Amino acid sequence: MTEISIRAATAADLPAITAIYEDAVLHGTATFEIDPPDLAEMTRRFETLANGGFPYFVGTDGDQVLGYAYAGPYRPRVAYRFTVEDSIYLAPAAQRRGIGGKLLAALIEACEAKGFRQMIAVIGDSANAGSIAVHGNAGFQMIGTHPDVGFKFGRWLDTVAMQRALGDGSGTLP
Numbered sequence: 001m002t003e004i005s006i007r008a009a010t011a012a013d014l015p016a017i018t019a020i021y022e023d024a025v026l027h028g029t030a031t032f033e034i035d036p037p038d039l040a041e042m043t044r045r046f047e048t049l050a051n052g053g054f055p056y057f058v059g060t061d062g063d064q065v066l067g068y069a070y071a072g073p074y075r076p077r078v079a080y081r082f083t084v085e086d087s088i089y090l091a092p093a094a095q096r097r098g099i100g101g102k103l104l105a106a107l108i109e110a111c112e113a114k115g116f117r118q119m120i121a122v123i124g125d126s127a128n129a130g131s132i133a134v135h136g137n138a139g140f141q142m143i144g145t146h147p148d149v150g151f152k153f154g155r156w157l158d159t160v161a162m163q164r165a166l167g168d169g170s171g172t173l174p
Contacts, residue, residue: 004099006106009056009068011043016065017058018042020091029125029157030089032150054084055110059099066094069103071111074120082174083118084111088131100134108138112167117174119164124150126158140164 009017022036037045049056049072056070067090074083086107088100111119119140123131126145136142140162148156165171 003061004066004097004102005060006057006102007060009046009058009070011046013058013065013068014039014043014046017046017068017089020065020068020089023092024089027092029150029152030123030128030131032124032152032157034152053114055107055114057103057106057110059090059094059103061094066091066097067099067103069100069107071107071116071119074118082116083120084116085120085122088134095130100130101137104134104138108164108166115174116166117169119166121160121162121164123160123162124157126160128160132160132162135162135164138164 018037018039021031021042024031025033025036046056049070052073054071054073057068058065059067059069067088069086069088071084071086074080074085086104088103090100108119121131121135121140123135141164143161143163146159146161149159150157
């Protein structure tokens with residue numbers, strides 16, 4: 001195993017990103033999607049974020065993409081323009097290796113540099129202890145739980161909301 005590196009994602013990473021997300025959709029509860037999007041849809045999503053100036057990173061071991069993370073708009077209304085929502089997905093073999101924390105740290109730094117003031121995590125499944133811990137370790141505070149808002153794999157699932165100030169947060173005007 002080589003050193004894990006974090007770098008900006010490129011279009012060449014999209015097949016690996018699509019495969020990681022497909023596994024999360026088919027086998028996990030971190031996302032509430034039921035049908036995995038294909039490469040064309042994942043490319044469209046990537047380009048939308050890139051064209052909007054949002055950061056998108058991959059974690060790699062050599063040439064292998066082990067995970068990815070991005071920030072995107074929290075909500076579409078203009079008043080939310082200084083708030084982003086993060087997403088992190090790892091290949092199953094890459095979990096519990098610190099990659100999620102490194103990806104999140106890169107996202108936080110990039111979002112602060114772009115002038116965003118708040119980051120929201122909407123974590124699928126309140127039993128997702130790994131994601132809750134990664135966010136807690138990065139300074140996110142628990143905001144609350146939305147019980148039973150998703151239905152997947154024959155059961156009701158919660159979402160957990162966590163939030164972290166970026167830069168000056170709400171301490172100064174943007």
